[in-house]
Amino acid sequence: MVAANGGRVRLKPAALLRCPMIPQVDRWVATVIEPAARRNFGISVAEIKVAGSYACRPMNNKVGGNLSEHGHANALDVSAFVLADGRRITVKNGWRGSWSERAFLRAVHKGACAQFSTVLGPDYDSNHHDHFHVDLMRRGRCGERRVCK
Numbered sequence: 001m002v003a004a005n006g007g008r009v010r011l012k013p014a015a016l017l018r019c020p021m022i023p024q025v026d027r028w029v030a031t032v033i034e035p036a037a038r039r040n041f042g043i044s045v046a047e048i049k050v051a052g053s054y055a056c057r058p059m060n061n062k063v064g065g066n067l068s069e070h071g072h073a074n075a076l077d078v079s080a081f082v083l084a085d086g087r088r089i090t091v092k093n094g095w096r097g098s099w100s101e102r103a104f105l106r107a108v109h110k111g112a113c114a115q116f117s118t119v120l121g122p123d124y125d126s127n128h129h130d131h132f133h134v135d136l137m138r139r140g141r142c143g144e145r146r147v148c149k
């Protein structure tokens with residue numbers, strides 16, 4: 001996946017994702033990220049920095065751990081958002097950054113929970129201090145359980 005929201009927002013580097021992820025990412029960008037950027041910064045998002053997509057590795061890189069959703073190309077890690085004027089909002093600094101950065105990142109995080117079954121951010125654990133992890137893992141008997149932390 002190289003772009004979202006009708007090609008207006010680039011994903012860099014391009015993310016290798018399974019088909020079901022693509023419309024969810026697209027909707028997250030169009031209905032959450034873009035409006036949040038306009039609301040908090042008055043400008044569009046031009047680029048999303050992808051920290052990880054497909055990778056054959058166990059969870060949190062622990063040897064012997066369960067294969068993470070990244071191993072199924074069902075997950076995306078996002079570390080930063082670049083605005084149309086070149087400003088860069090990183091999860092690492094912005095989560096506890098300026099008022100508008102905090103508001104933007106919290107809106108992006110909360111809004112992701114409507115599109116993905118798992119959303120993890122800096123409040124979850126130290127592995128996620130610098131990125132948002134979103135995936136479509138099915139949880140619960142009917143895939144109804146969601147994690148939003």
Ligand SMILES: [Zn+2]
Pocket residue numbers: 052070075076077132133134
């Ligand atoms: Zn991840």
